[in-house]
Amino acid sequence: MAQLNLRIDDKLMEEAAKFFEEIGMDLSTGIEIYLKKVVREQAIPFALSVPQNDYAKSAGEFERGDFKTASSSEELRKDLEDTDEP
Template sequence: MTTVNVRIEEKTKKAASKALRNIGLDLSAGIKIFLHQVVTEKGLPFKPTKRSPKEIRARWDAQVAEALRSGRGYDNVEELIRDLEKGAK
């Protein structure tokens, strides 16, 4: 394991921590998942866009709802990361 330090606005950190906490993750786990997806996708795991935050949130909510309806559940973050790593190979 290694450590990554990132400078980010306090407001953004708090908002991200809250959003991740709402889905049972801490900030560290959220960042790990993001980085694993960068490896899996060989780039950003999303397409940068100029859409409004409201539009982005509506799309995200729809994707999460669909994933919850049809996706696999995980008992912990480690299981999720293992699945993400399998997809990267």
């Protein structure tokens, strides 16, 4: 049987070990179950995503047509003053 050595944050390991203990297994068994699922599904068993930065978020809003226009600087200023956003 192979042995796996990992370097992970102490708090993360403690919290994971506590969770697995609460459901009746040790940390090693929990990690083995995870790895078996990865192999069986040939995929990470949860969605991976990267938080959108402001530019990417704004570009997505623009592509969806989710934006406002103003015909003058006064109209823009009034719209900015009337917004509820900070």
